[in-house]
Amino acid sequence: QKEVEQNSGPLSVPEGAIASLNCTYSDRGSQSFFWYRQYSGKSPELIMFIYSNGDKEDGRFTAQLNKASQYVSLLIRDSQPSDSATYLCAAKTSYDKVIFGPGTSLSVIP
Amino acid sequence: GAVVSQHPSRVICKSGTSVKIECRSLDFQATTMFWYRQFPKQSLMLMATSNEGSKATYEQGVEKDKFLINHASLTLSTLTVTSAHPEDSSFYICSARDSYGNGELGNEQFFGPGTRLTVL
Numbered sequence: 001q002k003e004v005e006q007n008s009g010p011l012s013v014p015e016g017a018i019a020s021l022n023c024t025y026s027d028r029g030s031q032s033f034f035w036y037r038q039y040s041g042k043s044p045e046l047i048m049f050i051y052s053n054g055d056k057e058d059g060r061f062t063a064q065l066n067k068a069s070q071y072v073s074l075l076i077r078d079s080q081p082s083d084s085a086t087y088l089c090a091a092k093t094s095y096d097k098v099i100f101g102p103g104t105s106l107s108v109i110p
Numbered sequence: 111g112a113v114v115s116q117h118p119s120r121v122i123c124k125s126g127t128s129v130k131i132e133c134r135s136l137d138f139q140a141t142t143m144f145w146y147r148q149f150p151k152q153s154l155m156l157m158a159t160s161n162e163g164s165k166a167t168y169e170q171g172v173e174k175d176k177f178l179i180n181h182a183s184l185t186l187s188t189l190t191v192t193s194a195h196p197e198d199s200s201f202y203i204c205s206a207r208d209s210y211g212n213g214e215l216g217n218e219q220f221f222g223p224g225t226r227l228t229v230l
Contacts, residue, residue, distance in 0.1 A: 043203050043224040044154070088153060098144070098205075098219055100154045 003027060004091050004101035012107045019076040021087050021104050026070070029094025033065060035074045036088040038103065044088055048074065079108045112138045114206050116222035123194055124230055130190045131225045133204030139184040140206035144219065145177075148201040160187045194229045201226050 006023050013019045025033070032051045036044035050056045050063040050072070062075040072091075076083055089101040113136040123129050133143055141162045146154040158179055159167045166179035178190040187206075191198055205219040 041201075041226075043221045045221070046218070049218070097156060097159065099156065100146075102153045 003093065003099045004089055006087075006089050006101040006104045008102055009105040010107050011104055012109055013079050015079060015081060015108055015110050017079050019079045019083065019106055019108070021074040021076075021089070021106065023072045023074075023089030023101055024070055025072070025089075025091045027091065027093045027099075028067075028070065030091040031094075032092040033063070033072045034090040034092075034098070035061075035063060035072075036090060036100075037083075038086045038088055040086075047087075076106075079106075081108045081110050084108045112136075112206075112208055112220040114204065114220045114222040116202075116204055116225050118225060119223060120226045120228075122228045122230065125195055126193055128190055128192045129194055129227060130188055131202055131204075131227075133187045133189070133206065133222050135185045135206040135208075135220070138206075138208045138220075140187075140208065141184060142207045143181060143187040144205045144207075145179065145187075145189050146203045146205070148203060148224075154203060157189075191227065194227070196229045199227055199229045 004025050035048045037047050038044040048061050048063040050065045056063045060077045064073045084107050086103040086105050088103045090098050092098050115134045117132045143160040145157045147157050148154045156169050157172045160179045160181040162181045162184050168174045181187040201224050203224040205221045207219050
């Protein structure tokens, strides 16, 4: 079982819509979770982090964490073409390493 | 924000040669740095954890004699790919953890821009 799993996509949404990205993790001891955005050929950039159950909002982005279900999600409201990228979910595991999921490719259609 | 640099950004070498990649934290001290590798259309795979002043910890399946890591100071870690082969061609990314844990998330990792290695 992979430690962090995501749907690979591609996920296509029209401009202005809400994009919903999902992630599950296997290490129940994981405490911190991250969403990174990666453009092709570039290094990942941190969008959001969350470590408490519930929702965390930052601008157009909302991260949701449910530790009982071992589930993390990222919502992007009012999606823009510039949001088109691969989104990587990452978990800091109980052995203090950050493990990345395979990434979900998002395409926002103008 | 914290800045991590990598050098070179792109390198092409012949099979059998060795390549050194540098990772520097520019405005913070990093006792721990991480080296990742990313093949096309795949996610980042952790190769090793580099600790200042001690030996690196390698992930399962990563050859420590092939990927030499040196973390000689609080701002510099190097990865040397020895006797490189075409299958080593990849995007190598380092990240550094702020030793003093400033910010809401105490010890966030900051990523470098990556080094694209092509072995002919």
